Amino acid sequence: MRLNMNVKSCLSALALCGGFLCAPLAAQEGAPSLQEQLKAQYKIVKTSADANGLVVVDPGTVLDVQKGGLLGVPPVGAIFCPAKFQDNDLKAPNGFCAAMVKQNSRYLQVGEKVYPLKIEVNLDKDKVSFQVIECDSCNGVQQPSFYKSEVVFQFAKGALRSMPVPQVEDAIGKVLSIDSGGDSDNSNTQGGQQDNNNQGGGGGGQQQQGPPQEPQQIEKGQTPDQVKAALGNPDKIVNLGAKQIYVYKDLKVTFLNGKVADVQ
Secondary structure, eight states: OHHHHHHHHHHHHHHHIIIIITHHHHHHHHSOOHHHHHHHHSOOOEEEEETTEEEEEEOOOOEEEOSSOOEEBOSSSSOOOOEEEETTEEEOOOHHHHHHTGGGOEEOOTTOEEEEEEEEEETTTTEEEEEEEEOHHHHTOSSOOOOEEEEEEEOOTTTTTTSOHHHHHHHHHTTEEEOOOHHHHHHHHHHHHHHHHHTTOOGGGOOOOOOOOOOOOOOTTOOHHHHHHHHOSOSEEEEETTEEEEEOSSOEEEEETTEEEEEO
């Protein structure tokens, strides 16, 4: 009789779990993982090989190297000598590993542009591994090398599971920031200014400028329509269900449930 009572208790608990008590857990399991959200933010490059060597089939998100210390190695082979970013400090790769590839490696310079090659999240060890490969076409090199590199972002013990995604992206951005395409945008802007100055003929080639416009303000709680009204249409939209990210040239606006939650 006691065994039957225990069985009934277990069945009752399972019924409650299936109906109500486990609903938050099920919702949590259905949410995108940190790795999925990072891959949505940083598009992975797709490469292939032909008779001339490595080629880019589908470009990824262009990133700018912000810190020196990333050791680049040839694309052929699986050897990486990862740098480590922890407590706002980038540590160069292990000396033994660097010595092994010394003849065929070089350190990537600050300002060089790269593509994301692979992203791995290890919640148990509180780290995010980021592999990148040179964007030779972005760097304007004469001899493509497609050197690849890796950096491991190490977070405090137990912090990564509960850390907001924008905070993880902030850490990544201190080493690898999303390229804003500022050079091409600046040239287009300058060209537009010259065209405007040439219109209207006369007056010594100069036109009276109107009063400066008030700066646009983005605040927490605003809707996507309000943000578009202030900033215009974004360059890119990352849709993660309840979370959306509007990517502009010089900032990112994160929405949670249709309201501004973070601006970077």
